[in-house]
Amino acid sequence: MWLPRLPTDRLARRARNAPEKPKSDAPLVIAGRANNALYVYALNRSAERLGLHRGQPLANARAMIEHLAVVPADEKADRALLENIADWCDRFTPLVTLDPPDGLLLDVTGAAHLFGGEAAMLRHVRETIAAQGFAVQGAIAGTSLAARALARHANGTITNPGEDRAAIAPLPIAALDCGEDRLRALKRAGLKTIAQVAERGRSELAARLSAAFLTRLQVMLGAEEKPLSPRRPLPDLRSEMRFAEPVATRDVIETSLQKLAFALSETLEREGQGLRLLEAAFFRADGKVERIAVKTGAPLRDPAVILRLLNQRLDALADPLDPGFGFDLIRLEASLAEKSHARETSxxxxxxxxxxxAFLxxxxxxxFGEHRMQRxxxxDxxxxxxxxVAIPAQERDxxxxxxxxxxxxxxxxxxxxxxxxxxxIHFVAAEVPDGPPARFQWRQCRHEVVRAEGPERIALEWWRERPHERLMRGSEQRRREKLGLLPRPVPPSRDYFRIETRExxxxWLYRDGQYRANGLAPRWFLHGLFA
Amino acid sequence: MNKEEKLADLRHFLARYALPANRPAVPLGLPAADAVLDGGLRPGAVHEVFADDWGAGGFAACLAIQASKGKPLFWVRPDYEALEYGALSATGILELGGDPQNLYLLRAPHADDALSAAADILACPHVGAVVLELCGTPRALDLVASRRLALLCEESGVTLFVLREGAGPIPSAAATRWQVRTLSSDPRDDDWGSPCFHARLTRHRQGGLGDFFLTWDSNHGLFHDAAAHSGLVAAAPADRPVGAPRQKRA
Incomplete structure (x- = not known):
């Protein structure tokens, strides 16, 4: 899939929702910055019709067109939008890869027949994306590189197995997408189409244009390629439900979840697995995808329990699930599963x-969130x-x-x-320099020490460079960092005293370090409360 | 209504207060206290502990360790508790004779979350005891909420300890209410430092009240008499612990 006008389409889509509608056919250019100069990063259809093109210096474009609307590029927003579209494409195949800045690669092997064949599927994908207001081009081919080139230069092509070469050969050399320098080199050599390039000897090409180029060419012409690495790991087990008519009412959603939970449970049972991480994905008719994950502490496959956990998670959402115009696909998948014996019936x-x-x-x-339920x-x-250390109760044994x-x-x-x-603690009066304090003040209260035991010297573990970072991990560490609770670098040793006050x-107090010859008094801290 | 019906009615009424056979009382270990409590703390009920100083909350910890033997102990506290009173320390619970492997800590965002979480936990009969730690008097904690918790306790047999800090009593459905202060260690004791409490039983649904000086035996998970080993008798000033000088409220 190629979305040639992703940035301008994004702005146009936003403008369409705005109260006053700007003229949609005004030429619009997105300006990017490269080598300290502004150039045309993307442009809309009417700007293209006026003769502008990608990569042109912005000053030239401005000189050509009088009232040119220019918007700075926002690559982050484009990327986020592409991610959203990729999420949406998850409904066609679980193997979706981003091809930034404006392409998507879908591995439809074994998935096309679900949508009535490759041609019907391609048409369906293109129509639905186009209906969202995106210019889109697509192609299906044997390798990702071939499909990529075809989508850009021969929109709508579907090659039969083994015929990639024939489809690719007539394309212009620009389709190789091999960078300005190499393109120039090829042009200078008088080569115009990929077929002409492919006719040259391998050693010649490798010597002139690098081995990487050669591999790329081979792959494009139908040689084997390495598989796509999907954006999301493939779930082990799943069950899903498609709706011809988007569903929005809570009742219907709940009934569907129930059915899905039962179906998933059956699959789990068959495979002898129990789920550890459940993911529910709600595909909205307008393209948004909501994903909700639920972790479990022990492998689980009881449908009632799955459903209860899921409902609890849905109820606890800060902003509740918004069906919008309805969901057209709901999916439950066990993103993480484990071998499970039939322990539930024990x-x-x-x-x-x-x-x-464990279930509680x-x-x-x-x-409440997994970081709140701790064990x-x-x-050592x-x-x-x-x-x-308190860590989430689900984390491990x-x-x-x-x-x-x-x-x-x-x-x-x-x-x-x-x-x-x-x-x-302040105003510490110790009777002997290395002894326990006789009096001190903590939280605005003065305390008089009547009994003390210590010191118990606890030295920093010098073999750990930053002890606390290693020892606390994950969510607990992040929480403490946020609250500023991670202790300062620890001095060499602490002398702990167990004391009892007159009341x-x-x-549990400690002295931070020892008295030194320089007469500087070390600081004292209160660390713990005994019963 | 004839005499027999009336008697049956009364029996039925009283049966609510009798302990079910499969739920033995949790003896504190101090004979005087166990006599007043009719054998010990009632399981499957709500017990309130009002802590008057920094250490007095430990009384609730000791009771919960005692009541949850071998079963999970859930500790529920809102986030701000940890900032004010310190984090619950598993090593400390271990030193008190508890089992950290059976300790579950739920940090609720707010007091009302803590209450609803406690209700969830109480519904599970496989839990040993729950400590609900609350600072001040949250609005959500009213008679209705406390009665709800008490009913859940009764149904599942789980014992709930409501540890209240920096707060005074409000009407509640608790079976017992304890007002607790820490007590100085026995001055003659070389191994000083065991938890010592002055616990006043200020409310008891099924019996009399009392005033006890207790010290916690971490090895056996029981309380001993703190007044006995210090050689004093319990006839002491009512407003402060025996052998201790006048106390300031923290």
Whole structure:
């Protein structure tokens, strides 16, 4: 698929929705910048009719046309639009690749018959994209490069297997799309069509124009090529439903989801799989695609449970699913699946209880977001705040061993609450330089220490350069970064004290580093609260 | 209505308060407290803990560890709790005798989310206990909400501890209500630092009230008498813990 006027079409589409309609046939040019000069990056049909062309310096274009509308290029918006169109094309085949800046490659192998053959499919794709207000050209060929060249230079061609060469040969050398320099070289050599280029000897071409060019030519003429790498990984298992008439009412959508859940569950059952990541895709009639993902902590295939998770996720959406003019395709797919034994029907009560709790955690993750439903893993480190890390409950198995710090006769040696960021305490009066403080102030309250135990020296793990970054990961790290909670670079060691105040409060304090000869007092921090 | 019908009615009424056979009470370990509580804390009910200072919330943690033995313990708290009171530490729970592998933490965005999440969790009978930690008095926490939670508890047998910080009691459907302060450690104890609480039972649906000095035994998951080992008797000033100087409210 080639969308030759993607940038101008984008603006025209937007203008059509605007209250006052500008004249749609006014010449319009999108200006891009290259080598510090403005040039014509894209242009609309009427500008083309007036003799402008792509790549022309903008000043020339302005000189030719008096009232030329010029808009700066917005490559990001174009890219986003192309992505959206690619999303929409997902309905034809799961193998869609972007061919930036303005092309799409669809691998329709084995998919065309679903749409009534290649010709009907191509017509259908082109018509629907054109109906959205895009100029579109397309072709179907044996290799992606051949199809690409044909779409641009012989719109609508469909080659039969093995006949790529015949279709490509008459095209002008511009179709090779091999860059200005090589094109000039070919022109100088007097070659005008691809057929003429192909007649030359291989060694000659390779010597003059590089081996990469030769491969490209071979592929274009029908040799084997490497497969497309699709934008999205191919789902293992899916079930989908197409609607001749777009559906918009909640009831219909719910019934369809129900049917799809049952169908998906059957597929999973047949394959002996359970889903770990469920993706629901809603293809809107106007081209927008909404995707909703639900993770599960344990392999799952019970349709009722799938449906419940999905509904919970839909209810929790910040902006609810907007059917617009209706959905014409709804798809459920197991983007991630795992071998699953028939554990859901197990009569083992323990197993059942574990499964029920896992399912509860799944539901809560679906509702509040997976980073909010957490469990803890123990880590082999001395840094107190990293010893236990809270990570999403669905992330993995939680059977790592926990090692208690205290001996049997000891009281708890670690606080049950730790401040996310140790808070500095002020007016610390320590009786001996290396001893515990006698008095301090924390959160506007003065405390007098009556008992203390310590120091317990916890040294930085010098073999880790940036300890906290390695130890916390994923969503938790991002959350802390956002809140500014990642600790500052840790000084060499901390001396921790367990103290009790006159009021009976038990705190965990530390001194940041040691007293030095230079007389600078180290700072003190309150890190945890004991019961 | 004849006499027998009336009796049957009364029995039926009383049956609601009797413990189902398959739900044994959770003994605190302190004989005096267990006597008042008729054997221990009632499972499948709501228990409120009002913490008067930084450490007193630990009482709820100890109770929850006790009530959830071997089963998952869900801890539900709104985000701002962590900023004010610190993050729940799994190593600390381990030191208290809990099992971090069975600890689930749900960080709800707001208090009303925390309440609805707690309701979801309480519906699952395979959960051991739930702690719902709330700071201040959120608007969503009213008598209706608390009664709803109590009904869910009763149905599933899961015990809910509502830990309230920086707040005073409001009408609720709780089975017990505890007003808790931390207590200084025994001055003669060398291994000082075990959690010590002065817990006042200020409300009890099925019995009397009381005033207890407790210390937590992390090894056995039980409370001991804090007044006994300090050699004092419970006849002490009502407004402050035995052996402790006058307290300032935090």
């Amino acid at each position: 009569f083992d009560t323990n197993e059942n209880a574990r499964w029920q709790v 955690a799944d539901r809560l993750s679906a509702r 803890f893993v123990a880590q 480190t001395h840094i107190p705040e990293a010893q236990a 939680f059977d790592s061993p926990w090692i208690r710090k205290r001996q049997d006769q000891d009281p708890p040696l670690r606080p049950w609450r730790m401040l996310e960021r140790p808070e500095e 009976g409060l038990r705190f």
